[in-house]
Amino acid sequence: MSVQQVIFISFALLTVFSAIMVVSLRNLFHAALWLVLALLGIASLFALLGASFFAAVQILVYIGAIAILLIFAVMLTRNIMSDEVTQTNRAWGLAVLLVSVIFFIIIGQISSWSGFSQPLSEFTYTGQETILALGKGFVSPSGFALPFETASVLLLAALLGGVYIAMDKGKE
Amino acid sequence: MVSLSWYLILAAVIFLIGVYGVIVRKNSIAILMSVELMLNAVNINILAFWHYNTQLNGVIDVSGMVFAAIVIIAAAAEAAVGFALIISVFRRKNSVVAAEMNILKG
Amino acid sequence: MTISKWLGGLLSNWGVNDSWSTFILYLIGSAVLGTVALLFTLLFIWAERKIIGRLQDRYGPNRVGPWGIFQSVADMVKIFIKEHIIPSGVDPGPYHLAPIIVVASVLMVLAIVPLSTTLLGSDLNVAVLFLLAVGGLGEVGIIMAGWGSNNKYALLSAFRASAQMISYEIPMAIVLLTIVILSGSMSMNDIVLAQDIPFIILLPLGALIFFIASIAENGRAPFDLAEAESELVAGFNIEYSGLKFGMFYVADFLRAFISAVIFSTLFLGGWRGPGAESIPALGIVYLIIKSLLVWFLGVWIRGSLPRYRIDQMMKINWKFLTPLAILLLVVVMLAGKLVESAGSTIQAFTLIGLNLILLAISMWILRKNETRVEIIEVGSRDRPVARPDNILTKNPRGG
Numbered sequence: 001m002s003v004q005q006v007i008f009i010s011f012a013l014l015t016v017f018s019a020i021m022v023v024s025l026r027n028l029f030h031a032a033l034w035l036v037l038a039l040l041g042i043a044s045l046f047a048l049l050g051a052s053f054f055a056a057v058q059i060l061v062y063i064g065a066i067a068i069l070l071i072f073a074v075m076l077t078r079n080i081m082s083d084e085v086t087q088t089n090r091a092w093g094l095a096v097l098l099v100s101v102i103f104f105i106i107i108g109q110i111s112s113w114s115g116f117s118q119p120l121s122e123f124t125y126t127g128q129e130t131i132l133a134l135g136k137g138f139v140s141p142s143g144f145a146l147p148f149e150t151a152s153v154l155l156l157a158a159l160l161g162g163v164y165i166a167m168d169k170g171k172e
Numbered sequence: 173m174v175s176l177s178w179y180l181i182l183a184a185v186i187f188l189i190g191v192y193g194v195i196v197r198k199n200s201i202a203i204l205m206s207v208e209l210m211l212n213a214v215n216i217n218i219l220a221f222w223h224y225n226t227q228l229n230g231v232i233d234v235s236g237m238v239f240a241a242i243v244i245i246a247a248a249a250e251a252a253v254g255f256a257l258i259i260s261v262f263r264r265k266n267s268v269v270a271a272e273m274n275i276l277k278g
Numbered sequence: 279m280t281i282s283k284w285l286g287g288l289l290s291n292w293g294v295n296d297s298w299s300t301f302i303l304y305l306i307g308s309a310v311l312g313t314v315a316l317l318f319t320l321l322f323i324w325a326e327r328k329i330i331g332r333l334q335d336r337y338g339p340n341r342v343g344p345w346g347i348f349q350s351v352a353d354m355v356k357i358f359i360k361e362h363i364i365p366s367g368v369d370p371g372p373y374h375l376a377p378i379i380v381v382a383s384v385l386m387v388l389a390i391v392p393l394s395t396t397l398l399g400s401d402l403n404v405a406v407l408f409l410l411a412v413g414g415l416g417e418v419g420i421i422m423a424g425w426g427s428n429n430k431y432a433l434l435s436a437f438r439a440s441a442q443m444i445s446y447e448i449p450m451a452i453v454l455l456t457i458v459i460l461s462g463s464m465s466m467n468d469i470v471l472a473q474d475i476p477f478i479i480l481l482p483l484g485a486l487i488f489f490i491a492s493i494a495e496n497g498r499a500p501f502d503l504a505e506a507e508s509e510l511v512a513g514f515n516i517e518y519s520g521l522k523f524g525m526f527y528v529a530d531f532l533r534a535f536i537s538a539v540i541f542s543t544l545f546l547g548g549w550r551g552p553g554a555e556s557i558p559a560l561g562i563v564y565l566i567i568k569s570l571l572v573w574f575l576g577v578w579i580r581g582s583l584p585r586y587r588i589d590q591m592m593k594i595n596w597k598f599l600t601p602l603a604i605l606l607l608v609v610v611m612l613a614g615k616l617v618e619s620a621g622s623t624i625q626a627f628t629l630i631g632l633n634l635i636l637l638a639i640s641m642w643i644l645r646k647n648e649t650r651v652e653i654i655e656v657g658s659r660d661r662p663v664a665r666p667d668n669i670l671t672k673n674p675r676g677g
Contacts, residue, residue, distance in 0.1 A: 002173065002297060003297040003298055003300075003301050004173065004174050004297075005173070005174055008174045008178060012178070012182045015182070015186065016182070016185055016186065016189070019185075019186050019189040019190070019209055020189060022189075022193065022205055022206070022209060023189055023190070023192055023193030023196070023197065023202075023205075023206055023209075028199060028201060028202060029369070029372075029425060030369075030371065030372075031202060031205060032205065033371070033372060033418075033422065035205050035208065035209070036418055038186075038209065038212075039208075039212065042186075042212045042215070042216060045179070045182070045216060046215075046216075046219055048174070049179070049219050049220060049222075049223045050223055051219045051222070051223070051237070051240070052402065052403055052404050053237075053403075053404050053407070054215070054219060054237070054240055054241075054244075055404075056404045056407035056408050056410075056411050057241075057244060057407060057411075058212075058215075058244070059411035059412075059414060059415065060407060060410050060411040060414055061244055061247075061248055062208070062212070062244075062247070063411070063414050063415060063418060064410070064411065064413070064414025064415075064417065064444070064447070065248065065251075065414070065444070066208065066247065066248065066251045067418065068414075068417055068418070068421065068440060068444065069251055069252070069255055070201065070204070070205060070208075070251075070255075071421055071425075073201050073255045073258060073259070074201055075425070075433075076259065076262070077201065077258070077259075077262050077268045089196060089197075089198055089271070091195060091196065092196045095191075095192050095195040095196045096192065098195070099188045099189075099191055099192045099195075100188075102188060102191070103184055103185070103188050106184050107181065107184065110180060111177070115176060115224065116176065116177050116180070117175045117176065117177045118175060118176045118177075118224060119173035119174070119175045119176075120173065120174055120175060120176055120179075120220070120223050120224065120227065121173065121227055123223070123226075123227075125226075125232065128403055128463055128464065128465065128468075129232060130232055130237070130403075131403060131404065131464060133232040133234050133237070134234060134237045134238070134241070136234075137234035137235075137237070137238055138238065138241075143234060143238075144234070144235070144238045147238065147242060148238075151241075151242050151245045151246075154245065154246070154249050155245060155248065155249055157249075158248070158249030158250075158252045158253050159252060161252075161253050161256065162252040162253050162255070162256035163256070164256075165253070165256040165257055165259075165260045166255075166256035166259045166260055168263070
């Protein structure tokens with residue numbers, strides 16, 4: 001077994017385990033912390049794929065911002081739903097069944113594709129090439145300048161909308 | 173060597189764990205966490221295929237990276253608006269249980 | 279370098295294949311770097327206490343060893359043998375993990391700092407982003423500490439600290455962007471190599487913003503709101519004792535020095551100096567000297583300025599540093615494009631001029647809008663001042 005395989009398997013197991021903890025734990029604060037671990041595992045998988053930019057952005061955006069926001073939200077709304085109450089609805093057995101059926105369908109479908117077991121070699125791009133390509137793709141008019149601008153407008157709209165919705169509009 | 177299938181299977185597993193969480197969880201914050209898991213699974217898939225395409229063609233594939241970046245942007249926007257909604261509902265109904273958010277019901 | 283080659287040869291002689299031996303070498307390298315940094319911290323703690331003592335007109339540690347230099351060793355021994363008290367009602371997972379995460383998030387920054395021409399942990403191509411991302415990990419550690427302690431003061435302090443860190447990451451990130459524009463790369467090594475003229479000369483305003491933001495990011499005075507004793511007892515580490523408290527303590531002091539190292543890498547040219555290219559060991563010396571200067575400036579500020587209020591802290595960031603940083607980014611972008619074809623001297627002068635103009639304008643606006651605090655004089659009579667030569671207060675026993 002090569003180093004990449006060992007690293008991949010350990011991070012994959014870590015990620016899957018923490019993802020399961022996220023959806024099954026009663027204590028939401030702990031669930032949020034496991035989510036941080038799952039996101040960290042996914043970031044290291046990105047690094048393993050040679051997408052170091054996305055690994056860093058993943059940690060920066062998801063752990064530095066979204067997970068912190070989640071933890072704040074959990075703390076703000078905590079004493080409403082105590083940890084003793086069951087956190088899942090009645091349909092969990094059905095959901096497990098459904099999810100496993102979908103899993104086998106997906107795997108069955110894509111495993112017949114020819115590129116399925118294509119080994120991924122290590123990247124030769126370790127310098128700035130990938131980031132430069134991404135940056136040029138984002139700003140060149142023949143590339144993805146329009147989606148990029150749209151995304152920035154989306155972020156602005158989300159920011160304003162979030163502030164407006166969460167604003168305390170006086171006491172009714 | 174790690175092959176493409178490993179990433180695809182892992183992404184499917186994480187995505188479906190997220191789906192399970194969305195179906196089963198009562199608390200809306202927990203539902204948002206599961207949605208984050210699903211978005212991340214999608215990103216694993218996109219970046220795995222980006223690697224595959226780059227390796228196949230020998231040129232850096234830009235569109236894969238742009239897609240992944242836009243998924244992250246969408247996730248950030250979704251988290252911001254989602255939490256604002258949860259806080260707003262929490263103020264009105266004093267509850268974060270998704271099943272009790274029925275103000276629009278006649 | 280030669281050591282790593284020798285070790286690599288040894289490992290391949292033992293029948294370890296290539297990729298595994300790289301892995302093992304990285305492990306050894308990071309262990310050595312981390313241990314050396316933690317040992318150095320002992321010295322920094324002593325030096326900082328000594329300097330702060332002098333600034334406050336006292337001696338500082340002076341009992342253990344010459345000039346009290348072994349004071350931190352004695353403290354370390356004390357912390358090691360102290361009982362570790364776990365308060366009832368803590369959340370064990372987060373409570374026990376938090377100190378480790380906080381220390382790790384500080385040490386991880388060292389991985390990307392180029393120590394000399396050949397010696398650097400990892401020439402990461404997104405080092406600048408990594409720097410910010412690791413700060414985010416530290417926030418998680420602090421929130422875990424605050425939550426896990428089951429103490430409202432700890433939780434409040436953790437909220438303050440994380441809000442401060444998230445806010446001050448923004449001007450920091452924007453200044454980092456201007457550096458990336460100037461150097462054309464996100465790798466630390468390329469940034470150092472691009473500094474034929476150190477960036478502090480090209481971007482004095484950027485350096486100022488980065489310095490203030492990094493002080494705030496470290497939560498040191500005058501931004502040490504998270505440990506405001508009069509309001510919050512002692513910060514998010516109230517409930518920690520023994521070695522776990524020691525880890526927070528070490529992380530605090532180490533972070534101060536490492537951010538000085540980052541500042542000198544980004545703005546003062548890192549390991550560059552006369553003769554550093556040919557003798558790599560000289561590079562480390564230059565880097566440490568530069569960082570010590572920056573670090574001393576931070577300690578000086580810590581010893582001199584009073585603490586900000588929380589609203590002032592937020593205002594400084596959102597109403598001053600962030601707009602200024604965005605303006606700086608736009609100006610650097612435009613200026614860089616306009617004088618792209620001109621010689622490097624003209625470019626440098628344009629940048630310096632624009633920076634200084636921006637600084638002057640912002641200072642003018644600040645001056646214009648400052649609210650003058652009414653100074654109320656209590657008591658109009660001159661009171662005798664206690665001085666040895668003052669007859670009114672002179673004490674026959676010498677007081």
